[in-house]
Amino acid sequence: MKKFFLLLFIIFSISSYAQSVVIQTKFPTENQKKLIDELIEVSGYTNSLMKTANLLLFRKSIQHENGKSFEILSTDEKKIILEHIRDSYLRQGKLYLDFINLSEDNLQNLIKFYIENSNLKSSNYVFVSDIIIHNLDNEISIEVNKTLKEKSTK
Secondary structure, rough: OOOHHHHHHHHHHHHHHHOOOOOOOOOOHHHHHHHHHHHHHOOHHHHHHHHHEEEEEEEOOOEOOOEEEEEHHHHHHHHHHHHHHHHHHHHHHHHHHOOOOOOHHHHHHHHHHHHHHHHHHOOOOOOOOHHHHHHHHHHHHHHHHHHHHHHHHH
């Protein structure tokens, strides 16, 4: 019985210790914010992101049934969804979080790279992580589902 209580005490101690760990949220420094703002400007990041959002929305607005394709969203509904996405991504805080893991040196190198290759901005070519695309895709899915739900309740 003593062994059982000892084992129970150890398990309880370990589980209570594990719950006391606090996860620190990482925020960019002021210098990182300035560099991120500059990178967004020189790379044309926002325009490229919106073009990607437009392509993702187009893919989600087409439904296939019985060998036929049809649009489930009107042009106006798509415009409203893209405006919501644009508003969401134009809030600087969200864009800062997209680049939070880059060091100041990496940010400066990316800025230099885009300045030296200005044709990348005009062709809307940016480097993004899978996480950014995944988050954008999820936001579009949420907006599409919300629009379809509103449509079905009318």
